Amino acid sequence: MFEHENDTIAAICTGTGGAVSIIRISGPRALGVVRKVWHGKRMPGPDFPRVMLYGHIVSGSPETGPGAGEPSLAVFMPGPHSFTGEDVAEIHCHGGSFAARRALRLVLQAGARLAQNGEFTRRAFLNGKLDLTQAEGVLDLINAGSERAGLLAERQLNGSVGSAVREIRSEVVRLLSECESRLDFSEEDLDWMPPETLCAQIISLREQAVKLALTARTGTLIRDGVSLVIAGPPNAGKSSLLNRMLGYDRAIVTPIPGTTRDTLEESVSIGGIPFRVTDTAGLREAGDADPVEAMGMERSQQSLGTADIVLWLLDASAPPESFPAQFEAMNKAKSAVRGKFIPCWNKMDGASLPPDELDRAHATGNADPDHEAAGPVFEHISARTGDGIDRLFRRLEETAWNGMPPAAQSGDAVVSERHAALLEQAANHLGAACECVRAGSWELAGSSLRTAAELIGCITGETATPDVLDEIFSRFCIGK
Ligand SMILES: Nc1nc2c(ncn2[C@@H]2O[C@H](COP(=O)(O)OP(=O)(O)OP(=O)(O)O)[C@@H](O)[C@H]2O)c(=O)[nH]1
Numbered sequence: 001m002f003e004h005e006n007d008t009i010a011a012i013c014t015g016t017g018g019a020v021s022i023i024r025i026s027g028p029r030a031l032g033v034v035r036k037v038w039h040g041k042r043m044p045g046p047d048f049p050r051v052m053l054y055g056h057i058v059s060g061s062p063e064t065g066p067g068a069g070e071p072s073l074a075v076f077m078p079g080p081h082s083f084t085g086e087d088v089a090e091i092h093c094h095g096g097s098f099a100a101r102r103a104l105r106l107v108l109q110a111g112a113r114l115a116q117n118g119e120f121t122r123r124a125f126l127n128g129k130l131d132l133t134q135a136e137g138v139l140d141l142i143n144a145g146s147e148r149a150g151l152l153a154e155r156q157l158n159g160s161v162g163s164a165v166r167e168i169r170s171e172v173v174r175l176l177s178e179c180e181s182r183l184d185f186s187e188e189d190l191d192w193m194p195p196e197t198l199c200a201q202i203i204s205l206r207e208q209a210v211k212l213a214l215t216a217r218t219g220t221l222i223r224d225g226v227s228l229v230i231a232g233p234p235n236a237g238k239s240s241l242l243n244r245m246l247g248y249d250r251a252i253v254t255p256i257p258g259t260t261r262d263t264l265e266e267s268v269s270i271g272g273i274p275f276r277v278t279d280t281a282g283l284r285e286a287g288d289a290d291p292v293e294a295m296g297m298e299r300s301q302q303s304l305g306t307a308d309i310v311l312w313l314l315d316a317s318a319p320p321e322s323f324p325a326q327f328e329a330m331n332k333a334k335s336a337v338r339g340k341f342i343p344c345w346n347k348m349d350g351a352s353l354p355p356d357e358l359d360r361a362h363a364t365g366n367a368d369p370d371h372e373a374a375g376p377v378f379e380h381i382s383a384r385t386g387d388g389i390d391r392l393f394r395r396l397e398e399t400a401w402n403g404m405p406p407a408a409q410s411g412d413a414v415v416s417e418r419h420a421a422l423l424e425q426a427a428n429h430l431g432a433a434c435e436c437v438r439a440g441s442w443e444l445a446g447s448s449l450r451t452a453a454e455l456i457g458c459i460t461g462e463t464a465t466p467d468v469l470d471e472i473f474s475r476f477c478i479g480k
């Protein structure tokens, strides 16, 4: 796929529709190409490295005839001090797809080849400008959907994962040479580290690898977020709560039970975690519902099973006689929930009982067959006034973290699923290496340590195979 790693590549590296488009050219002929298609009083070259110059794109095509061309800027960044490590030139022309595409066509005619997805970043990696974790950080930054995901990506881009991983790997390599030297020299020659000490060091590295692998859960949470389903009986205020969470009127709210017919999904960031919030059609006995509402209820039912968190609303303003039926409906729905379940009294502004009595009503009349000994902890809110929403948000945040150490809050490295899988495999080999050391099989211990080092090296790219690189860089867009 990438036979010509030394040719000169080019692409539009800005999105369509912006005010300015940038054509990036990288490779040994970058300067020649830009000088062919662009003219200015001062020409890009070694005399003006990394200086933005004013001039025109040459418009000498046979159809249009010679002309002054489009006013634009050009810059030349000689390698190795450029993003890719090669000679890089850029033309900044007017935005819109026409101007940029025409400029790109001229650049390609002048001898550059259209870059493939992620090829600029791939070259940067191959030229040692960044390691694989940093290249992945670039991709994460592009895809970041929240402030926190962006910070995480930035940290990775700055080498947080790379340095944590390299630290472990260099220790593994040190212990590997320790094992190997026992094969090369005889017992009397050297002052050996006792096998127990060696084992303890391998085990400690294994623990470090496992601990680092666990941070992937944090990364997944911050990058992909959690799904939250708001469910409950008709008219409980589910759509009102969605609107309150979003801060604007997204869903239709009316006093008529059965207003929401179809599930509705929106995103909201809580404590830096992206929540995909789904408002659902109220659940009640199918006999009371018309066919459209019944279909909506079917969807609500399905979303209960797939949500990470279900927030079940109860109507606190309803007369206390309605509570047993409300609890029964809640307990019935709860059995379909596979994620976390949070019960929540809404309409506290017009509640028929004070909060503790509402909760006691549940405790005394509890029909929940498998209820926790302490009983569920209810939230109390008013979607109308906003009371209790802050506390609800904190509860949602805590529930999403699920007791996980918030590594993302500290400066610690947070790895991806790919890194975690490699670290776990490496940890297994470290475990095996320790067994071999105990058994005195130095050769086998060495081979396990070598495999562990290779697996860990695959994270930063030191030992990554071309198909691993293909897989990673194909996820980038053209021009990156
Ligand atoms: N007093 C009071 N009324 C509320 C509150 N939340 C919602 N309501 C009212 O309750 C009625 C129903 O609200 P919705 O948000 O449409 O309820 P829903 O649960 O989405 O109802 P369906 O879509 O029919 O299942 C509306 O008249 C809201 O104004 C609240 O916190 N306090």
Ligand SMILES: [Mg+2]
Pocket: 238, 239, 240, 251, 252, 259, 260, 279, 280, 281, 282
């Ligand atoms: Mg609704």
